[in-house]
Amino acid sequence: MRIPCPFCGPRDVSEFVTLGEATGPRPDPAAPDAAEKFFAYAYLRSNPAGPSEEHWYHALGCRSWLKVVRDTRTHEIESAALAREGAR
Amino acid sequence: MSEVLTFRSPCAGALKDIGVAATPGVSVRERSPQIATVIARGAIADFAARLKASFGVQWVEGSKVSSGGGLVLVATGPRAWLALRDAGSENLATSLGEGLGETAAVIEQSSGYAVLRIAGEKARATFEKGLGIDLHPRAFAPGDAASTSCAHLNVVIWQVDGAPTYDVAVPRSFAAAFCHWLMESVAEFGLKVL
Amino acid sequence: MSKPMRLSNGGLLDRRREITFTFDGKPYAGHPGDTLASALMANGVNLVGRSFKYHRPRGIFTAGPEEPNALVTLRNGSRREPNTKATTVELFDRLVATSQNCWPSPRLDVLSVNQLFAPLFVGGFYYKTFMWPASFWEKVYEPAIRRAAGLGMVSRLPDPDHYEHATAYCDVLVVGSGPAGLSAALAAARTGARVIICEEDFRLGGRLLSEPHEIDSMPAIDWVARVEAELTSLPEVRIFRRTSVFGVYDGGTYGALERVSDHLPQPGLHQPRQRLWQIVARRTINAMGAIERPIVFGGNDKPGVILASALRTYVNRFATAPGRKIAFFVTSDDGWLTAQDVLKAGLPIEIVVDARAHVADALTRPLSRAGVRVLLDAVVSDAHGRPGLKHIEVRKDDKILQFEVDVLAVSNGYNPQVGLTTHLGGKPVWSEECGAFVPGELPPGMQSIGAAAGDFALAACLRAGMQAGRTLASDLGFASAPAAVPRADDEPCAVSPVWYVEHRGKAFVDQQNDVTAKDVAIANREGFRAVEHLKRYTTLGMATEQGKTSSVTGQALMAHLTGRTMHQAGTTRFRPPHVPVAIGAFAGPHVGKHFKATRYCAGHDWALENGATMIEAGQWLRPRWFTKPGETDWFESVTREVKTVRAAVGICDVSSLGKIEIHGRDAGAFLDRVYVNMFSTLPVGKARYGLMLREDGIVLDDGTTARLGPEQYVMSTTTGNAGKVMQHLEFCHQVLWPELDVAMASVTEQWTQYAVAGPKSRKVLETLLGDRFDVSNEAFPFLACAEFFWGDVPVRLYRISFSGELAYEIAVPANYGDSLIRALMRAGAEFGAVPYGSEALGVLRIEKGHVSVPELNGQTTAADLGLGKMLSKKKDFIGRVLAERPALTDPDRPSLVGFKPVDPGQRLRSGAHFLAIEAAATAENDEGYMTSVTYSPHAGCWVGLGLLKHGAARIGEYVRAYDPVREGDVEVEVVSPIFVDPEGKWLHE
């Protein structure tokens, strides 16, 4: 599998570390239901058969965290963006 | 007490000539530049403007090398560079810190990397055995940079000229491992240590 | 040397040179250009080995990597390699090969008695015969089966050869260099696109090496040479010979194995044996051709039965044949073309049998005119002879005719090589038109052409190649004027496959795994009818050639038995590797000490000079202890080191600990969010112990973080977690809080850092630094930090302690690290300073009750470690919310305390579980476990740290430390985890 890092260009998957499905944003810790929200944030995953939004870290490259949309059935990458920019 | 700390380069003693042909396919030289990590703090445009104003270096966007007046900035990430300048009287990190001001954080790294200049007709054929990226002239040209892995080690590589000549920065503790990889991979072509 | 079966003319051999080799100890000779199989055949050796299960005599069945039978053990000594296909081994001087699965020889094999027990080995025999009792499997059944049914023997010696890994990129990858592949490569290359051609043979040309066609009015072989010359002249073309593409991976990535030196007695100087290529291609042309199919009839595995296309190769390319009395059993036009070639080579043909009632006159006439007997609408039902073929039975109109022959060439149409097309999940589809499975959905970017796509005729292959090469290159923006398609004839290639013939003897479907037609019938009777079930129940197609000559035939038999069409029955998908790949090639250069790169500290050489024994800590090498002259065991050295630190001063390399520099206006606020305690309030020039949680509330890492400037912190992490913490911090910054003004970089590599610990540590630093820096208690108290210059060299000094002693850590840029340790030791000499290693470091920290890796084990909370009070109530931080979950705050959770044996002579073991004194040793009574133990020179006995239920409240109680694995059952006293200086006075002295 090759991931098109927005900064480095397409690179072999061996340069990346995956954190799995992107479940952000991080919940508000002050909210009354923070406990449930954090539980979902930390543990619940939708595990789709199809496009899945995931966090990947370009560990052996530019050290960027990426938000990657990957089809779990075909490993086709629909998009890869810097997570920093997505968060803004 | 009059102790003086003495310098020892990361690859000291690790590289040796390998003679298989009259003209070795690859040459290698360990450089010992001053190095600093530069990280943009605010808008990149502000950083680029200060870089131009203080050092006369025109910033090049992307995974590229920006250079001028002996200062080289190799992009290592969307907001990060490895700055290199040959050792001189002025401390690189200090002058970068002063010159870039609030636009960037500057972190001393002169001992953090081994920097090797690898050149020659067989340089690409050698790197093919370790790098996962494409160094073909259509894909990678002088001024291009890449942060990537070489035989599972993280390296920063940038092309200096079309000879081709490449500079490679390897984290210091991996210098011996990198030299071992280089010596094994280059053996069939021959190596001259400069 | 005489070669009785070498034809006097023809062949792509260098007849001027002779190569000698041995098979089963007997010397033979061949020529450059031979394979081992062709050379054996030329020498009249047709019995090459015995089969896997029944030990039946087997010969040479094919001329390529699809070979199921002619498996030999190649070379000897440490280079011995079993299960090598003789049909793919390029002959080299002094080659040594031996037959397999037979003892004492292929001709007289004792274990062929297995044939008598054949009922034991039928389909599903593993599942049925050896079911009960389970314990018999390892002890009785498996060894017996292995001994009787081996597939050669490995050398058991270390592999002396070197293997390389390499990566290549191209615009168009062409797999196969037959007519389709060559013309595709040429068309693509002429556009200027970057082209890689992979050919598994040592010569380009594919079937053009074996078939006497004309292209552009010249012999095909000359056309190949001309194309090869043009391709070689183009700068962007790379030709990989002896290279098999074995796998298709996501994103246009292909695995290929280049056999760099396998055709040589041993690799040349600085040459690898094999090179594993990762090829990244934007487009791929699959022109791998097709493999001829056998027919299932009685005795179809006899040496002498051969695929017709293989016979054609042996006759035309290698100028040899397996016998002198040749018969054909065909269902295809192509078989007749082979027969014509055999005739042209001057070899006598006894008979051609075609199952079809009608065959074009143009095909039959040349043979009947030459006096060859031709039988249409007839089949070969059985082949006989021992060990090799002696006669065949032909059935025509319910009459059985016998013919004495020693070669039977079988032609039943071709299976396109669809293997690679299925690696990403594509499923081949049955084409009635081709009478074969053709590629279904292809991997992205791949196109199959020529015989690999079911397009068998030569002119069609050339046309498809030119077209595909040009189109794919043009898709990528490489344009060129259309070139003329090479001219050739479309030879006839009709086929009406016959899969199975009524017979009496054993009829094989998969010759390598000895799967018979009867086994397929058993699978059907027992309900294993789906192609994937059939495969696993019978092991059909699971041998080293992965069913290249057998899978489709087996599936056809099953389709017939179940009354389904081929389309309904379907076929299996293949997984990589398409051809066997040695594990050594996958490992590449990453073997032995180079499995993972070793990281060295700047003080490594100094440590070795001073008697260090090193230990791996992650990828780092660290000194474990330093042996002084006269010391005879590690315990003696470590105890001395610990005592010296407590009484005087010791020096320890702590460079491998992670160091991360964090800059920016919001650096303090950022640290407040990632640490459980406050860092924004830390004064400049001070350091503080910090604890980090994961978002789920479990401890991630700990370390000391110092504030060097208003906007500059330096964090330290444990050696093992340095990478993980950096990744975590980057996540927090880039993903969670990109708005913070924070910049960070790992500076682990930049600084060499030594701990100087012990009551005399200040004296050592005073001597070392002189008036460069004031290290007095007043100027530089506990937890102070500073940065200053030593000449041009920056120095960082921290007053922190892991040992519990008065201690400092001093850091200089790593290029001066070697110099620093030498200077430190000189300065420390008069105070009795010694270096100490990680083992003594461990003793010191356990004595002081500091947690480390065994306690930060991914299961403990801050409270478990007695650090609950550090959790700030004034702010949010990573892990705060989930750390408050009931299960993580349960007072029953085991928490950190110290332990001492009641009998001070007894040894403690980490991993021991705690039980109440009288409690039975059951899981319900488990109260926690020992995490770290050491012999404490300070306490004069073993001491331990551990996690015990209600630990803090139980100090003074006695429990058992129960360790059934090492037969330990020690009564221990629960004590404070801090064994030395509980008030921490030493730190402040």
Ligand SMILES: [Zn+2]
């Ligand atoms: Zn990247």
